[in-house]
Amino acid sequence: MARELLGARLVSTVGGVRTVGVIVECEAYEGLDDPASHAATRTGATERNRAMFGPAGHAYVYRIYGMHWCVNVVTGRRDDPQAVLLRGVEPLEGEVEMSRRRRGRKPLAAGPGRLCEALGVDGALYGHDLRHPPLVLAPGWVVPDDAVGVSGRIGVRAAAERPYRFFVRGSAGVTR
DNA sequence: ACTCCGATTGTT
DNA sequence: ACAATCGGAGTA
Numbered sequence A: 001m002a003r004e005l006l007g008a009r010l011v012s013t014v015g016g017v018r019t020v021g022v023i024v025e026c027e028a029y030e031g032l033d034d035p036a037s038h039a040a041t042r043t044g045a046t047e048r049n050r051a052m053f054g055p056a057g058h059a060y061v062y063r064i065y066g067m068h069w070c071v072n073v074v075t076g077r078r079d080d081p082q083a084v085l086l087r088g089v090e091p092l093e094g095e096v097e098m099s100r101r102r103r104g105r106k107p108l109a110a111g112p113g114r115l116c117e118a119l120g121v122d123g124a125l126y127g128h129d130l131r132h133p134p135l136v137l138a139p140g141w142v143v144p145d146d147a148v149g150v151s152g153r154i155g156v157r158a159a160a161e162r163p164y165r166f167f168v169r170g171s172a173g174v175t176r
Numbered sequence B: 001a002c003t004c005c006g007a008t009t010g011t012t
Numbered sequence C: 001a002c003a004a005t006c007g008g009a010g011t012a
Helices: A095-101 A112-120
Strands: A007-010 A019-029 A058-063 A070-076 A083-093 A135-138 A148-151 A163-168
Touching: A007 A070, A007 A083, A019 A112, A058 A083, A058 A112, A070 A112, A070 A135, A095 A112, A095 A163
Parallel strands: none
Antiparallel strands: A007 A019, A007 A135, A019 A083, A019 A163, A058 A070, A070 A083, A148 A163
16 A cells, blocks of 8 residues: 555645645555554554544544644554654645745655655644645655565554565655 | 653754 | 654553
8 A cells, every 4th residue: 555655646735835746755554563654453542643543545643742743644544553654755745835835945855754844734734634635645756666666664663574665666755 | 740852863 | 873752561
């Protein structure tokens, strides 16, 4: 599922301003059987992770380190809490606005926290249906297999070795 | 009630 | 290499 999100467009009209990016890096979180997931079996459904237990195509947004936002696309069916963390996009439209939101810092949208800041994503979009504005997951381009890299997940302790991170080789929107 | 620490980022 | 910054989750 995560692999297929590469090349998709993320269209934000938060604040009435249009900013668009192509997804070039993401990570899969397998829910119940995945110790790194916020929806691992031990915890079950909680106030924070309940969006992941809902239908696919909605946003699971959470705060990390008390200061950054991260956004996931829920990919499992109801009660199957799978999700894909969006880790990086390449700007397509509204690069000036993205830079303004980022207060001139670079990189612009490489990294989950930076991506959210650049596109104006925050807790107000918790559980949001990504078929509708102000945040839409739209078709983009098919990324050929030879352009896709795979690796372990970044920043996690548990099950970090699982090959669940997918990225577009050589893209400026990919971290590290 | 209290402690630990994180799916990160920016600066030293 | 390390600080910033705070709420979720586990323990008591």
